Amino acid sequence: MPLIDARDLLAFPGGDNSSDTVIEGIHFNLTTLNFWNYTYYTNGTLSNGSWCFLVDPPYTPTVVLANGTFLNSTWCYLATEPIGDRARAGVGFAVAFALCLILVLANLKKHGELILPIEKRFYPIGRRWQWYWAIFVCAAALIGLFTGIDVDRYRVVELPLVLNVFFWFLMQMGTTALIWEAVRHWGSWMERQFIDPNPFVLQEKDKRGMFELWLPLFFYFWLWLNFFLIVPRNWGEIELQRSPDQAIEHAIPTATDGRFKAATFCLLICWLTTLVSLWHSIRHYEPRNRGFFNRAIGFLGYMPFRFTLLLPLGLAVVAYQGLAAWEFHLSPLNVKTNLVAMYVGGYTPSLLILIIQCIAGFMRPNEDRELMRQRRLRGQAIDQELGIVRKPAWWRRVNGDLPAGSMRDRIMRNVREVGGGRPTARHVERLAEQRAAGAESEAPTRVNAVEMNEFHRNSTASSVPASNNPPPPYSPYGGKSEQRRSERTVQMVAGLLFPSENSGLSTERGRGLEGSNNDQPRRPGTSERSSSTASGVSTSGAPQQIRSMLDV
Template sequence: MALLSAREALAFPGGDNSSDTIINDVHLNLTTLSHWNYTLYSNGSLSNGSWCLLAFRPYMPSYVLPNGTFLNVTWCWTPTKPIDVRGGVAVGYAVLFGIALVLTLVALNKHGRLHLPVEKRFYPIGRRWQWYWGSWVCATAMISLITSIDVDRYFLPELPVILSSFFWYLMQMGTVALVWEAVRHWGSWMERQFIDPDPFTLRDDDRRSKVEFYLPLLFYLFLWLNFFMIVPRNWEPVQHQRYPQQTLNDAAPTATDSRFKAGAFLLAVCWLITVYSLRHSIKYYCPRNRGIFNRITGFFRYTPLRFMLIIPLVAALVTYQVLVAFRFEYSPLKVGGLDAAIFAGGYTPSLLIVYIQAVFGFINPNEDLELQRQRRVRHQALDREMGIVYKPSWWRRVNGEVLDPNASMRDRLLRNVREVQGNKRPAPGTEIPANAADGAADVEMTPVSPALTSPRPPGPHSERYRGRSDRTRQQAAIDRVAGLPLAQREELMMDGPPPPSYTETLSTGPSPQVPGAARSISAQSSASTNQPPQQIRSMLDV
């Protein structure tokens, strides 16, 4: 803890004796105060360099012990003052940023939702980053503003001014990143619309693609350099603003050192990269203009209204940060600084940018839904060119092509049966067996029509085949058997008497009128038993 200046030190007032002093009608042991090196200062504090306590009513301690302990003490690092103008305005800004946070989350839910399959070239997180950074800006701004309430309420400046300044710089970084992501994603959205009709319109290895690959890396390089220039430092000298000389010696040089100046200019480079990214997207995805003046006119013509508003605002934000890096009296790091400059240049641009983003987030449609609409428009145009006319929506309902959501599984299976048979609806007076759907449900297949189990009508192979083709002869035999009733097919497959021998067939011969006559004659004749055995002459006799 830094000491107050010696020029503001006061002598202890006299008391009842040489070892007594009266401060605000309270008797304290002067010997104990001198032993522990306590000094009374003109601002009403009593300090020994390590401890500081308030020595005015109603915070005056009531007694001091010989070991230097005070009773009913109030330390100097206590918010004892009422809320000042800076604290009151900070409360209002904190409420506005809280509302903006809710709107940002609603917009994130709207634009971050997917309605199309994810494409490798366009990841969903790319469209969500601007809303992530918007949430970051609102959260850091609220922390900075809430801690700003105690900046002027503390008797001696301490931790609140450090927290307020720390999160203020984080809010500035988030705002610049928010605008960058909005501009970058707009270029990505333009590219997606450009290649959706023809994916091979743009090359993947040209100058355009390389610039779009390296620009984000370059932007975040300078943004993180700004972070490392500002955040990782010793913030304790910022709170050394307990009297004017200490402010000039410690706080002002720290708030305007070379690192703060370098960080401000790095933020300006990030702004220039954002503007170049916007110009790059307009050049490749919007109609081209010839000539310098036409290009300038086209740049402002094709820039979306949202960017016409937020890019100048972020430029004002960067300008203010450069200003406070050189002029400490306008900085939010100064206790009791110029409130109008702090809120107008430090918080208002970020607040307006977040609200503009939220308003356009509610106006603009989801990108997947918009892409689906563009595809429908293109398909309708192609159908008109080809002369394709689609039937109205009521046509399917009239013709029974719309499924009833309350229909049972049996009704759906019967509808499938009718479609297989070529009938979308049953003929008047036709009854469908009740067990047809049950059997189909058992095997999870369409039930077999009764017409398929009846005898088949004569086909092209119904008559006996007289040709030489074995395949056709086999098919004709199969067709004849398939066309027979089930009882006849079973009778054909039954085992019957053996065929007659070769000698009996040669001796008697079959009767052409009566089938099986040779078998009956050979059974009644005794010639086969009286004659000598047949001599086998060749393999044909076996």
């Protein structure tokens, strides 16, 4: 079958004389045309290898000058033709990729949102990479398909064909990376769920962790090798499809050379690496089965359903790129290629992969929210095992357990109660005076009442209640020294909370002894505690009631 339409050479039509020719009803000087080596082609162009002009209506020039210049001429490398089947199919696929781009952005917003704090072991960009690559695939497809419109509109093959196939190759690489990131991130998500109950159940630098560290580097090495085998080349050879001889001598050898075939091999290694990553994740983060057949069945059972679709479609991407490297008449590099093979094998797998990813993304919840749900379920299970029944959130509000007012009101209420700065000292002094006066007035009426401000330690270490020995009244400091005033205030508060009279009672708490009758104090041993805070109250008395600092 012919590779492209024949562009056979034509003889110049006869004119009025031997130095005249008539093309589309216009007379041209044949001697001038021959002098400048112009050739007449069946596609209605005149070319001498450097200049090319259209000569069919309505682009027929009016006259040629002696220096070889045509007046009212039209350059061959312009989009002058109507769009063809290649352009129509490309526009349809471009609209589909544009819709996928909108869905991809919505999924990126949903799954890229952070709710829990960032963990050093799981970076947020790890779960966004698959959507970044999806955006790259959509952008490459849109650019390539829209530039492919001019492939049909150019009568002579030129730059639009190169742009079309260039972005098609980028789309193929992005699609492979998209599948890899989807599989790799699924393994990372499984690891995150696996270690969330116990962060120390898996080490980061064991064989498993190091394998997961080096495997992405291995994948991207082969992907970039595919890129460097395809992109840096002389793309001008692909444009030389303006005649059968040009295609055979230049275009076909370039489009099917060893670099394109080796690039297909690199892409196949990337696909196999993705398969190994999936196997690794199932092996380490899913229950293990015994036996070869049970493991095979378990591999398919644990694998998400979308991967059963993505992996064969990814293999189809690799297969068509290899087919294009061996069969030029089915390759998108051919200007007159088989359009069914080009769009079904070249663009449909990538489009289906995007659609599957978007649908799966809308069906799955945000990972942080899912992790919070799992933690809540684990907490409920633990509470059930311990017999703890937690009230719902509305229970405290209904029963009035929550303090009224906003957080600002509660803080201001605490500040007013405690005070601040110099008013705090005055507030403490006033409370100390009131408490001292109240203790003196209530001392005769209370029986066996034990309060901190009623304790009085004497030098005889008596065990008599301190209500018989009330503390001496304290008078506020009336001087001008702020330092002395602060010291006096601290002494009064300390005296109220912890009466510090010298006591001879030595309590040996470390050995469980009540006290010692020796008058001479001794240094506590290594296994004993100091009795500096020991109370002189007998164990038969009422327990001490420690007051809050807010009351003072």
